[in-house]
Amino acid sequence: MTRTVTLGFIPLIDAAVPIAAAEIGFAAREGLDLRLVKEVSWANIRDRLAFRQFDVAHMLAPMTVASQLGIGSNPYPVVTPVALGRGGNAITLSTALFAAMEASGEDVSAGDAASHARALKRVVDARRADGRPPLVFAVVYPFSAHNYEFRFFMGSAGIDPDRDVRMTVVPPPLMADALMAGAVDGFCVNAPWNMLAVERGAGRIVAVKADIWPASPEKVLGMRPDLLDEDRDTACRLVVAMHAAARWCDDPANRSDLAAILARPDRMDVPGDVVRRLLDGEVTVDPAGTVRRIPDYLRFAEGAATFPWISQALWIYAQMLRWGQVAPSQEAQAAAARAFRPDVWREALAGSGVPIPAQDRRVEGALAAPAEIPTLSGGPLVLPPDRFGDDRPFDPDRIEDYVSGFSVRTSLRERQALAGE
Numbered sequence: 001m002t003r004t005v006t007l008g009f010i011p012l013i014d015a016a017v018p019i020a021a022a023e024i025g026f027a028a029r030e031g032l033d034l035r036l037v038k039e040v041s042w043a044n045i046r047d048r049l050a051f052r053q054f055d056v057a058h059m060l061a062p063m064t065v066a067s068q069l070g071i072g073s074n075p076y077p078v079v080t081p082v083a084l085g086r087g088g089n090a091i092t093l094s095t096a097l098f099a100a101m102e103a104s105g106e107d108v109s110a111g112d113a114a115s116h117a118r119a120l121k122r123v124v125d126a127r128r129a130d131g132r133p134p135l136v137f138a139v140v141y142p143f144s145a146h147n148y149e150f151r152f153f154m155g156s157a158g159i160d161p162d163r164d165v166r167m168t169v170v171p172p173p174l175m176a177d178a179l180m181a182g183a184v185d186g187f188c189v190n191a192p193w194n195m196l197a198v199e200r201g202a203g204r205i206v207a208v209k210a211d212i213w214p215a216s217p218e219k220v221l222g223m224r225p226d227l228l229d230e231d232r233d234t235a236c237r238l239v240v241a242m243h244a245a246a247r248w249c250d251d252p253a254n255r256s257d258l259a260a261i262l263a264r265p266d267r268m269d270v271p272g273d274v275v276r277r278l279l280d281g282e283v284t285v286d287p288a289g290t291v292r293r294i295p296d297y298l299r300f301a302e303g304a305a306t307f308p309w310i311s312q313a314l315w316i317y318a319q320m321l322r323w324g325q326v327a328p329s330q331e332a333q334a335a336a337a338r339a340f341r342p343d344v345w346r347e348a349l350a351g352s353g354v355p356i357p358a359q360d361r362r363v364e365g366a367l368a369a370p371a372e373i374p375t376l377s378g379g380p381l382v383l384p385p386d387r388f389g390d391d392r393p394f395d396p397d398r399i400e401d402y403v404s405g406f407s408v409r410t411s412l413r414e415r416q417a418l419a420g421e
Contacts, residue, residue: 061224081344085300117157239348246301311361324415
């Protein structure tokens, strides 16, 4: 018997896995009629999943953690049994702002994220000294890797995102338009909207996810707990379909077909050549056409990219602590860990020949080179390098020490004071 499953998605390249699962037949092979619904904002995804208009959704990984913590507007519990890949995020600043950074006295000729952050700090300080309004930067959602990565980038240079600039939320498909209209001075969003802003002459990419943390949790399959509890078989079949689709998406031989599917009006409605170049890791970073080649810019299955590591859910929780979105407690930490369900992933893929990680958590950001990790079955598993931009690993058993090691951070009490609560 075929089970109909409605899945909401945002038009981004990292929706490739559920789109391929539906289009190429991986879902049908598992007895699933996967019906895709395109949405414009993460708030809509959140609400339609809560109101049972969607069974599952292409979702920001931190949204699931926030839901388990009961924070944010209209919180409701969501879990993820499978991740949908990694990569694709980039920080893009307006060409006018980048010109000011070039004139700041900081050498940005190397084009690296660290020098860009330092130059941005000079501009932020100069604006304050001149009495000008703070810069306005956009992210896609308060609980998103985009928010934490942009803040990580700024904090590395001593910029306080809560006091030195103004942060706002813009839906992904509207980011380039917001930059072109002058409504924001920069943003962090997933592909293809960064490169489209660049190719329209409006922006300059100054950092990508790989500069901050290559393994940063990105999109996941968000699932209502009632579906998992009442129909675990369907949940497992979804995991199998998503993993198979992720492997198909990773195959270079399929990139032309994948780009053509993603570019369609009912999917992303963007030029196919832009999608193909991004899948190949060829990122145009400035309006002059400078290309930065990033081999792992987007990866969907390789290196256990679909496995929902509990240590990554806890890294998200650590970022929420760092920026005052939640108060520290053992109860909150346990709730954050419940957002990711590696037990379901293992159950679904047991006996498939897929390497099954033996652990749910690990020290994140500690690999300077590829490393093999223990598996329960399925043969060897090699994880790619995953060092953080600041070279500080994250030990999930020492979360408060990790958070206290950041010189720029905001407590919950400080955030409430800044908001006038």
